[in-house]
Amino acid sequence: MKLGKEEIQKLVLGGLMVIGVIYCYFTLLLGPLSRRQAATRKGIEDLGPMIAAAKAQIARTANVERAAPANMEATRQVTSMIPDGSPVAWFPPRVGDFFKQHGLEKSTTRLAGEIVEKEMVGFRRMSWSIDLPKVAFVPFATAVASLENEEPLLEISGLQIESGRDDLGSQRALLTVSNYVKQ
16 A cells, blocks of 8 residues: 555654654643652651651640649649738848848848749749848858748848958848749
8 A cells, every 4th residue: 555645744744743742741741740749749758847846746735734733733832922912012021020030130131133934924033132231150150041941932042241350250241032923
């Protein structure tokens, strides 16, 4: 069977069209799909660490929820130890009475600063300067030793003792303390 010139042209044109269709299929249709599939796989792989971090956060949240009743009880206990009212009104007399009980008559308490506590929401830490102008060593040492034991929310952060040349039996003491108060 002999093909004519026109039929050969039709076959060549048909073959070129099949090659063009196959090329267009792989380049224009299948190529973008495979690139999108690769990008989606990469996105899924990138989500892996985020999912692990979210699971860890969920575990931490569950631990906090489990520990919440005990922490709430501790917070209630701390709150019950703090008197009502402004700390500037109740703290200096309380410290003065404490030192009077230990035989130290004169004391001056001044507010030195305050810091909002990030770990303890609803509380702040106030710093105080306590000046004891004339103290004997033994009663002062006894008072300092029992101060943190009798006042659990108070912490001594600094202690300075100066002795005068004219009276060697008494010293001047300056305490820096901090305590927790309600906000």
